[in-house]
Amino acid sequence: MKLKEKLNELKNKVTGGEKDSAKGHYLSAKEIRDISKANAKVMMALEKKKHRKADESEFVTEMKDNKNILEIENLHTYFFTDQGVVKAVNGVSFNIPKGSTVGIVGESGCGKSVTSMSVMRLLQGPQGQIYSGSIRFKSYDFKRDGEGNPIPVFNRKPNGKVLFEALKDKDGNAVLDKDGKPVRVPSQKTNESGMLMYEMEEKVFDIAQMPINEIHRIRGRQISMIFQEPMTSLNPVFTIGNQLDEVVFIHNPGATPEMAKRRSLEMLELVGIAAPERVYNAYPHELSGGMRQRVMISMALACDPRLIIADEPTTALDVTIQAQILDLLRDLKDRINGSIMLITHDLGIIAEMADYVVVMYAGRVIEQGTVSEIFHNPLHPYTIGLQKSKPTMDSNTDTLFNIPGNVPNPVNMPKHCFFKERCSKCIGKCSGDYPGMVQVSPTHYVACHLYGEENNDEN
Numbered sequence: 001m002k003l004k005e006k007l008n009e010l011k012n013k014v015t016g017g018e019k020d021s022a023k024g025h026y027l028s029a030k031e032i033r034d035i036s037k038a039n040a041k042v043m044m045a046l047e048k049k050k051h052r053k054a055d056e057s058e059f060v061t062e063m064k065d066n067k068n069i070l071e072i073e074n075l076h077t078y079f080f081t082d083q084g085v086v087k088a089v090n091g092v093s094f095n096i097p098k099g100s101t102v103g104i105v106g107e108s109g110c111g112k113s114v115t116s117m118s119v120m121r122l123l124q125g126p127q128g129q130i131y132s133g134s135i136r137f138k139s140y141d142f143k144r145d146g147e148g149n150p151i152p153v154f155n156r157k158p159n160g161k162v163l164f165e166a167l168k169d170k171d172g173n174a175v176l177d178k179d180g181k182p183v184r185v186p187s188q189k190t191n192e193s194g195m196l197m198y199e200m201e202e203k204v205f206d207i208a209q210m211p212i213n214e215i216h217r218i219r220g221r222q223i224s225m226i227f228q229e230p231m232t233s234l235n236p237v238f239t240i241g242n243q244l245d246e247v248v249f250i251h252n253p254g255a256t257p258e259m260a261k262r263r264s265l266e267m268l269e270l271v272g273i274a275a276p277e278r279v280y281n282a283y284p285h286e287l288s289g290g291m292r293q294r295v296m297i298s299m300a301l302a303c304d305p306r307l308i309i310a311d312e313p314t315t316a317l318d319v320t321i322q323a324q325i326l327d328l329l330r331d332l333k334d335r336i337n338g339s340i341m342l343i344t345h346d347l348g349i350i351a352e353m354a355d356y357v358v359v360m361y362a363g364r365v366i367e368q369g370t371v372s373e374i375f376h377n378p379l380h381p382y383t384i385g386l387q388k389s390k391p392t393m394d395s396n397t398d399t400l401f402n403i404p405g406n407v408p409n410p411v412n413m414p415k416h417c418f419f420k421e422r423c424s425k426c427i428g429k430c431s432g433d434y435p436g437m438v439q440v441s442p443t444h445y446v447a448c449h450l451y452g453e454e455n456n457d458e459n
Ligand SMILES: Nc1ncnc2c1ncn2[C@@H]1O[C@H](COP(=O)(O)OP(=O)(O)O)[C@@H](O)[C@H]1O
Pocket: 079, 081, 086, 088, 106, 107, 108, 109, 110, 111, 112, 113, 114, 115, 124, 127, 128, 410
């Protein structure tokens, strides 16, 4: 607990509650020195927490609502720079219900990617840190014995006793003991892809509290990420097959090279690659952009993830390929019975793919609801502006609507509504405190002073 108390003390020094380090003018050399000194202390403490050894009880928790697969609550993710603390994610809360697609939308720089990188714990330290908040994820993990090893599922006889079989070497010949008798071992069950089966259990982890060396239990295995530019995520010096097999090995203890190849080819086929053998043997540069994105998706799927995070998955692709990749994602989500967090700045994609929408602005959620609520009844002036700035087939102007003004400086956010300087619907109250989240339907929430006069409770 000592670490926790020290951390809280340091945090207050750096962020000084609502007071920000930068004061909206050019910083003097001394000010920069002071900021970096204070930052260094808090970064070190956060890094220490990240690399600590912790008992599972410190990060096992419970979901608030059992229907959700992911619950993000009051997440703050900061970058500690010499100019001050960049509050890239500044109190974000939203849920992803099991089996649904949640679209995260907002202008560039509003914190969408940083939110997803926080869930994956891929923030670049020591500058990038989860500062506070919870990320609860319902995982489906290997059950482990006292020594931390996964527990195999054995084939059993009708009377419940474990079935034994002859141990075979890699050429398929029976292994003999020193007396010349065949060595017999318990026979382990395999699934339909021929992978060895282990006992599984459901557990809720607070990802924000997990030490970094525990993240492999979730990252890539239960939550997979698909990035915008597949070329940067594939290693140019290894074949697609090498890279896919590696993923299979990491997540399937005891898999043989043959099993891994079979599973890799199966995955390539699943994502609609017609000549899986050829792609398996190819290098990334030999494939087109759309094909590489399919490979990335197959890699993300190699371990049946429960949640797929797709960060602008089609932005780098041309329009026809875009549609194919989105179809593929939708198809696969149903097949693996998973959920998707879909990040995009394109409202058209959201309308087509998402069940729920989260609208972000300057590191905060300003409105959220079902796709129909956000499209047919947008409430926040920013959401309304976003809708207007979307090109349509029947708009007869050739200039696009543009929300005037810029996002405030993330190092020095105002106390009042972050959208005030760009808002055409401002009222007197808007110069006061930041608006609380108001519930307008069981699923629709908005943070704006125009709504919920009576029930404007803090959320
Ligand atoms: N490594 C970093 N150092 C400092 N600031 C960063 C870093 N990465 C992101 N940011 C800041 O975090 C904010 C959110 O970025 P991001 O989540 O990438 O936006 P987007 O919504 O476009 O995905 C931006 O203001 C960006 O400048």
